[in-house]
Amino acid sequence: GNSVTQMEGPVTLSEEAFLTINCTYTATGYPSLFWYVQYPGEGLQLLLKATKADDKGSNKGFEATYRKETTSFHLEKGSVQVSDSAVYFCALIISNFGNEKLTFGTGTRLTIIP
């Protein structure tokens, strides 16, 4: 089956530190990959995405590269801010016609301290 494995949290960093949240996947087909973020008291928001191997998704200073050879989609940011504190979810979907089901990882809680 399809699954997503994320780095366990919680992760606590100081402001301006470098962030990496690891994500690896197993998939029976050819997936598209996503990072979603959930800020306190809010719903899930799409942060970035990549639909084919070697694509790099980026948004708000975050980046993730779709690595087919290592089945990974690690999230990185060069300098985190307090406002980045949230729960981050890696997710995949198999790009078959009619498939609408996202498979999520368990989430990684990130706390940035000033």
Add this chain to the structure above:
Amino acid sequence: DTGVSQDPRHKITKRGQNVTFRCDPISEHNRLYWYRQTLGQGPEFLTYFQNEAQLEKSRLLSDRFSAERPKGSFSTLEIQRTEQGDSAMYLCASSSKGPASGNTIYFGEGSWLTVV
């Protein structure tokens, strides 16, 4: 606010009672999804509608669960004879195109259910 809205945001119910959650998707989105999220886990797919047709149901959706989208607009998720294991956040999402090609789906803030 033109996002996905869910109601109620929080519900506490006694075991054995029925509960119903409502989701209003973004206007003109023909696709609507329900997911369930338990503490410390990621969201799990429950079911999906395209317009009023329910096209896929997860095995997680036991016969105590029923979802409807009668006019292809808002949707309801009903849980009958609730059990403590039903305690979770129920997330609704909508989109105009499916996510398989990287299209964005938009999530609501969720409805928290606590069964006591």
